[in-house]
Structures are given as C-alpha cells and as structure tokens.
Amino acid sequence: MAVTDISWLRCGIGTLCRRICRIVCHLVCHIGATLCFAAGLVHADVEHEGALPVAEVAPGIFVHSGHQEVSTAHNHGDICNVGFVVGSRCVAVVDTGGSIVIGRRLRAAVKATTALPICYVINTHIHPDHIFGNAAFKEDKPTFVGHVNLAAAMAARGRNYRNALIRDVGADVAESEIIPPTQPVADLYDIDLGDRILKLRAWPTAHTNNDLTIYDEKTGTLWLSDLLMIGHTPVVDGSLTGWLKVIGDVAQEQPERVVPGHGSAANWRQALAAEESYLRVLLNETRAAIKAKKTMQQAIDSVGWQEKDKWLLFEEFHRRNVTASYAELEWED
Amino acid sequence: MFDRRRFISLLALVSLPALLAALLPTAMAVTAEDAEANVEMWNKVRASMFANRQISEQAENVITLEAPPRAEDASTVPISIHTKLAQTADRYVQKIYLVIDNNPSPLGAVFTFTPDSGRADLETRVRIEEYTHIRAIAELSDGSLYMAKRFVRGSYGCSAPGGKESIEAQARLGKMKLRITDPITLDQPVQAQLMISHPNNSGLVMDQMSRLYEPSNFVRKIEVTYAGKPVMTAEVDFTISQNPNFRFYFLPRGEGELKAEVVDSRELKFESSLAIRATAATLQPPHQHQ
Numbered sequence: 168m169a170v171t172d173i174s175w176l177r178c179g180i181g182t183l184c185r186r187i188c189r190i191v192c193h194l195v196c197h198i199g200a201t202l203c204f205a206a207g208l209v210h211a212d213v214e215h216e217g218a219l220p221v222a223e224v225a226p227g228i229f230v231h232s233g234h235q236e237v238s239t240a241h242n243h244g245d246i247c248n249v250g251f252v253v254g255s256r257c258v259a260v261v262d263t264g265g266s267i268v269i270g271r272r273l274r275a276a277v278k279a280t281t282a283l284p285i286c287y288v289i290n291t292h293i294h295p296d297h298i299f300g301n302a303a304f305k306e307d308k309p310t311f312v313g314h315v316n317l318a319a320a321m322a323a324r325g326r327n328y329r330n331a332l333i334r335d336v337g338a339d340v341a342e343s344e345i346i347p348p349t350q351p352v353a354d355l356y357d358i359d360l361g362d363r364i365l366k367l368r369a370w371p372t373a374h375t376n377n378d379l380t381i382y383d384e385k386t387g388t389l390w391l392s393d394l395l396m397i398g399h400t401p402v403v404d405g406s407l408t409g410w411l412k413v414i415g416d417v418a419q420e421q422p423e424r425v426v427p428g429h430g431s432a433a434n435w436r437q438a439l440a441a442e443e444s445y446l447r448v449l450l451n452e453t454r455a456a457i458k459a460k461k462t463m464q465q466a467i468d469s470v471g472w473q474e475k476d477k478w479l480l481f482e483e484f485h486r487r488n489v490t491a492s493y494a495e496l497e498w499e500d
Numbered sequence: 501m502f503d504r505r506r507f508i509s510l511l512a513l514v515s516l517p518a519l520l521a522a523l524l525p526t527a528m529a530v531t532a533e534d535a536e537a538n539v540e541m542w543n544k545v546r547a548s549m550f551a552n553r554q555i556s557e558q559a560e561n562v563i564t565l566e567a568p569p570r571a572e573d574a575s576t577v578p579i580s581i582h583t584k585l586a587q588t589a590d591r592y593v594q595k596i597y598l599v600i601d602n603n604p605s606p607l608g609a610v611f612t613f614t615p616d617s618g619r620a621d622l623e624t625r626v627r628i629e630e631y632t633h634i635r636a637i638a639e640l641s642d643g644s645l646y647m648a649k650r651f652v653r654g655s656y657g658c659s660a661p662g663g664k665e666s667i668e669a670q671a672r673l674g675k676m677k678l679r680i681t682d683p684i685t686l687d688q689p690v691q692a693q694l695m696i697s698h699p700n701n702s703g704l705v706m707d708q709m710s711r712l713y714e715p716s717n718f719v720r721k722i723e724v725t726y727a728g729k730p731v732m733t734a735e736v737d738f739t740i741s742q743n744p745n746f747r748f749y750f751l752p753r754g755e756g757e758l759k760a761e762v763v764d765s766r767e768l769k770f771e772s773s774l775a776i777r778a779t780a781a782t783l784q785p786p787h788q789h790q
Contacts, residue, residue: 323705327656334655460681460693462623462747464566464578487572494576494743498672498697 218275219245219264225386227253227363229280230426231273233264235398235479238296240337243268247296247393247429251277252383254360257286260309261381261390261426263300266332266340270300274307285309287358289367290348291392291428292375293320294404295328301346312358313348314369314377321347352379370394372405373413387423397430397438400478401445403488407495411450414443445474453492454499463493541601542633549597549607550645555637559646560584563593563638571654574628576741581636581648583620587613587689587751593620595639600739602632604658604704608739611748616729618689618751625741627657627702658738659704672697676772678760681747684776689749694724694760696745696770702738719744721763727756737765752776 221229230250238244244265251260251273258277263270277285285307290298292314298321301311325345332343350356358365366382374393381390394410394417396402403410418439425435432438448471456466467489475481546555556562564582571577583593598609613620626634635649675697684690696719703716722734722744731750750758759773 324660327660331655462578462580463576463625463745464568464580464623467568467578484572486568490573490576490578497695497745498668498743 217272218279219249219269219272221250221276221280224426225383225388225424228383228386228388228426229253229276231276232431233296233429235430237480237483238265238332238335240335243340244296244299244332244336245269245272247294248426248431249273249297249300250390250426251280251285252360252363252365252381253281253283254363256359256361257284259287259289259358259360259365259381260285260304261289262291262297262392262428263288263303265296266299266336267302267343268300268340270303270343273300274303286360287312289313289358289379289381290317291380291390292378293317293324294375294393294402295332297392297428298345299328299332299340299343302342302344305346310350311346311348312350312352312356312367312379314379315351315353316377317379318347318351320375320377321345370413370416371409373410374402375405378405378413382422388426389420389422389424390426391417391428392426393428395425395427395435395439396442397427397432398479399429400481400484401442401488402484403446403449403491407446407450407453407492411443411446414439414446441477445471445478448474449488449492450496453489453496457493457497457499463490466493538601538632541606542599542635545599545601545606550637553643553645555645555647557647557649559638559648562640562646563596563636563648565634565636565648565650567634567650567652569651569653571628571652571657574654574657575660576625577628577652577654577657578623578625579634579636579650580623581621583638585620585640587615587617587619589615590641592617592641593638594641596620596622597635597637597639598626598739599635599637600626600628600632601635602630603627603739604629604702605737605739609734609736612730612733614730616726616751616753617731617749619749621691621747621749622732623747625745626739627741628652628654629658630655657741658702670699674698674762674768674770676760676762676770678758678772678774680758680774680776684752687751687753689751691747691749692724692758692774694722694746694748694772695743696722696762697743698764700738700740700742700744704738716765718765719762720765722746722760724748724750724758724760726750726752726758727754 219231221231224230230248233245233247234242236242236246238246246265249262249264251258258281264273285304286309288301288304288309288311290313333341352367352369354369356367358367363385366384368380370378378394380394394413452470453466456470467486470489471485561584566580567577581596585591585593592615593613596611599606600608608626611622631653633649633651635647637645637647639645677695679693681691681693698719700718701714701716703713705714716738718738719736724732732748755777757773757775760771762770
C-alpha cells in the first residue's frame with residue numbers, strides 16, 4: 168500500500184471521525200460497544216433509536232434502505248431493504264430487519280406514518296437480516312406470512328442464526344426471535360389491506376428455497392426482495408440454476424417499479440441483467456472448472472474474480488457462492 | 501467502496517497513539533485467544549491418541565496442510581494435504597490423522613496409505629462447527645509423527661441442515677463416481693477422484709419444532725485397492741461434508757482394476773471400479789463399472 172495515497176482524506180474530517188469510530192467498533196466488537204462509548208468515539212453515523220427513515224416510493228408503499236454492510240454491533244443488522252404497505256383497513260410490513268432493534272425502529276416508522284393496525288408481517292425469505300425484527304411486531308398480533316418452506320428453514324437454521332447474531336451484533340439484541348409464519352404460501356396468495364390487494368407469490372428454489380415476492384396491483388410495485396440484489400454481491404443459498412430460471416420469469420413481468428432486497432437502481436431491468444450476468448459467470452466458469460477436473464479450492468481461487476469490482480462485499484460472499492455452485496454442479500452429468 | 505484493511509494500516513501510520521494504546525492490545529489479545537482456541541481439547545485428543553509420543557511440528561519436509569483461513573461455507577471447507585515422502589517400502593507415510601479440535605467429533609478421519617499409494621496426498625471437504633485448528637498428523641512407517649495445522653474461522657458446519665441438496669443426495673444415495681484426473685504413466689503416482697453421493701448426516705441437526713434430531717447416517721469406511729492391493733483406506737465420519745469427495749494417489753505398476761468399497765453407518769455397502777489396461781507405454785481407463 169502506498170504511504171503517499173491520501174485519497175482517504177478527501178471526504179473530510181467528519182467522515183474520518185465516522186470511519187475511525189466504525190473501525191474501532193469493529194475491532195472491539197467482541198468486547199462490546201461500551202468501550203467505544205468509554206473512548207468517547209461514538210458518532211451519530213447510524214441512528215440507534217427512533218423511527219427508521221423511510222421513503223414513499225409509490226402511494227402507500229414505504230421503503231427503508233439498509234446499509235450495504237454485513238451485520239455488526241454498529242448497524243444492528245440494518246443491512247437490507249425493509250418497509251410496509253398501507254391500505255385503507257390495515258398495514259402489511261415487508262421484512263423486519265436484522266435484529267429486534269431494527270424491528271422496533273421499523274414499527275416506530277409505521278406508527279409515525281399511520282394509525283392503522285399492522286395486520287400482516289411478511290417475510291420474503293429465511294435470511295437473518297430479513298426476519299430478526301419479527302418479535303417487535305408480536306404485540307400487534309399480526310398474521311405472519313411466508314413461503315411454505317420458510318417454517319422448516321427457520322426450524323433448521325434458527326438456533327445457529329441466533330447464535331451468530333448475538334456473536335456478531337451483541338447481547339443487546341438478545342430479544343431477537345425466530346417467529347415462523349402462521350400463514351404459509353405454497354403458490355399464490357392474496358392479502359386484502361382494504362382497497363388494496365397484495366398478490367403474494369412463492370417461487371421455486373432460487374436465492375433460497377423459500378423466496379416470496381409481493382405485487383401491489385394498485386401501484387404496480389413488485390417487491391422482489393433478494394431475488395434482486397443491487398450493489399450487494401448476489402448470494403447463492405438456494406440453487407444457481409434455479410435462480411437463473413426464476414430471473415427469466417421475473418424478466419417477463421411488467422411492473423411500474425420494483426423493490427430490491429439490497430440497494431437501489433433507477434433501471435431495475437439493468438440491475439436484474441447485471442445480477443444475471445454475475446450468476447452466468449458463476450455457472451459457466453464453475454462448470455468449466457469441474458470439467459477441467461479442478462478441485463473445489465482451485466475453482467474458488469479462479470472462478471469469477473474479474474467480477475470483483477462490480478460488487479460490494481465481494482470478498483465476504485463470492486467464495487461461498489463458488490463453493491455452493493461447485494457442490495450443486497459437480498453431480499450434473 | 502471503503503477498504504477497511506487499508507484504512508487500519510493508514511490509521512496506524514498516521515498514528516492516533518492514545519487510541520491505539522487503549523484499544524489495540526485488547527483487540528490483539530482477542531485474536532490471539534481465537535488462534536489458540538481450545539488447546540485443552542487438543543491436549544485431550546493428543547493424550548488419548550498418542551500418549552507421550554513426540555509430535556514434530558517441524559513438518560514441512562513431511563506434510564503440509566492447506567485450508568482457507570475463513571470458511572464462508574462451514575459445511576463445505578476444502579482441505580488439501582500434501583506429503584513429501586516418496587512412499588518407498590523402507591520409509592513412507594502410513595497414516596494421516598485429521599483432527600478438528602472444536603468439532604463435536606475431533607478425530608474426523610484416519611487415512612491409511614501404503615507404498616502402492618505412490619504419494620500419501622489427500623484432498624477432501626470437511627465441516628467446521630466452531631473457529632478451530634485443523635491438524636493433519638502424519639505417522640511414518642518408522643513410527644515418527646509430524647503435524648501440520650491451520651486455523652480456520654467458520655461456524656455451524658456440523659449442525660447446519662443440508663437443505664435441498666440433502667434430499668437430492670438421499671435420492672441418489674450410494675451413487676459413486678470414480679475416475680482418474682490425468683493420463684497414466686506406468687510406475688508414476690496418478691491422482692484418482694472418488695465422489696460418493698451420500699447425505700452424510702451428522703445427527704446434530706435439530707428440528708426446532710419437533711425438538712428431534714435427524715438420525716445420523718454417514719459414510720464410515722472407504723477402502724480403495726489397485727490390482728487387489730490397498731492404496732487408500734479411510735475411516736471417517738460426518739466431519740466429511742455431504743457427498744464425500746476424495747482425491748488421492750495410487751501407483752500403477754501394470755494393468756489392474758481400481759476399486760472403491762464404501763460402507764456407511766447403517767452398514768449399507770457401495771462399490772465402484774475402474775479397469776485400467778495397457779496400451780503401449782501408457783494405460784487408459786475405459787469405462788467405469790458400478
């Protein structure tokens with residue numbers, strides 16, 4: 168690394184202070200955030216309380232954009248897009264954030280927007296950043312809605328996910344709970360919020376084996392969640408070939424707008440094409456590596472690294488994607 | 501995107517002495533503790549397996565181990581063991597013990613080799629339950645012990661569910677692929693690959709609703725012979741990832757059949773073989789028999 172490189176200074180001293188705080192928080196996350204306070208280094212770079220900021224992307228559709236990061240003590244698992252849809256009778260929350268803290272702040276955002284009750288909490292899939300705020304809505308006694316495979320996935324992974332959450336985010340989110348769906352969706356399912364029908368669709372195995380999307384007829388908004396990841400490296404936790412098929416189906420849809428699970432883009436079709444392109448690189452290069460009798464480790468070291476600069480968190484997720492792709496594809500022939 | 505490592509280096513360079521003095525030693529202590537995690541478990545395993553025998557860690561001329569420092573998918577961690585001995589009858593690697601300190605079953609595998617192995621190298625994929633050392637201990641024909649180790653960060657690889665692939669692995673239970681990776685030259689070690697479709701359930705995955713554990717069901721023994729002589733034997737358990745996959749060597753001294761026999765924990769037996777015949781100076785594998 169060049170000592171003369173001072174580009175990091177260009178954002179100014181305020182940014183520097185936030186960055187120092189972030190680094191220090193990462194360094195001491197094992198010991199707890201208290202040290203950060205003790206050192207007087209806390210900077211209000213992430214709000215730790217109060218309603219989550221949301222944007223009304225279409226009438227009655229509110230979206231909070233999470234940070235493009237992994238869950239830490241600093242962001243409390245505020246790392247994906249979450250939000251809610253308001254009808255004339257009640258509200259449906261779509262995903263609840265990566266911890267009880269984010270769930271509570273999302274609930275505060277709903278309460279700041281409308282006095283209508285929260286009658287549905289929809290989880291778009293199993294991943295921790297989308298479900299660990301569920302417990303914040305228990306008092307609303309909503310119907311929890313998810314893919315027909317979601318309950319089994321939660322049963323199998325819940326304990327490990329929760330252990331990892333406490334390890335990575337801290338004991339102050341210990342009230343985060345796994346709450347399985349009370350209304351499973353096997354195929355198609357309509358929710359009536361009053362003058363507003365949400366059309367839910369359960370997909371075959373793609374990003375995970377329990378992906379659910381939500382289409383709001385009234386505004387033509389398609390909430391794709393992690394079937395579309397923008398900026399954030401796409402994560403293959405279901406099936407690479409399955410996800411590519413589902414992307415083909417999604418591309419046939421004609422919504423006015425979409426809500427991705429991570430990031431945002433002016434042109435969602437371009438973003439979907441970028442995601443598809445990354446997944447195709449994974450598919451083609453992993454297949455070629457297997458055919459060339461390369462080992463899994465050789466594939467991990469060689470497949471797809473030219474994509475690195477196109478995505479965030481690539482170091483964190485790409486190797487895992489190649490591992491999963493290799494394991495999926497090596498039995499193909 | 502913000503580059504954290506670069507920034508930490510810069511932070512050190514521009515120096516914020518009070519901050520560093522206050523915080524870095526603590527952070528480093530945690531890291532050091534991680535790296536030495538569960539030495540106690542290793543001491544126990546060591547005592548029960550090797551009693552007071554000396555184990556040399558000056559092992560680079562005998563055995564090396566490669567494993568990723570961070571296992572993004574802890575249920576599928578590729579590892580590769582390389583040995584430096586020529587496997588001659590008077591001095592060869594006889595056994596390699598694979599120990600993963602913090603796994604529920606720390607002794608994950610024992611591999612046995614012979615001079616007919618040609619080379620006592622091995623590649624496979626393992627599960628990691630917690631941050632842990634992985635150790636490969638070579639026992640030579642003269643009884644001496646050499647150890648290579650790596651620290652790997654990864655979690656819940658043993659108790660994580662198999663998911664969709666688990667169902668597929670069960671459906672094609674026992675299907676095997678046995679092949680060689682390069683053309684054969686007589687009297688030169690040649691690498692073979694054995695793939696076994698098997699869920700390799702650990703018995704540690706709990707269904708949170710029924711509070712029941714799915715029963716364990718894993719490949720427990722693999723015996724590979726060439727022309728009737730053993731080249732690689734493995735006693736293994738659920739430490740090996742789903743769909744167990746091994747690369748190893750054998751030394752073809754002439755025509756013969758490469759044969760793999762597999763037994764799982766329910767005593768189901770599977771086998772696969774590959775006939776290798778001479779054509780001029782080289783040997784070619786025709787079809788795999790199953």
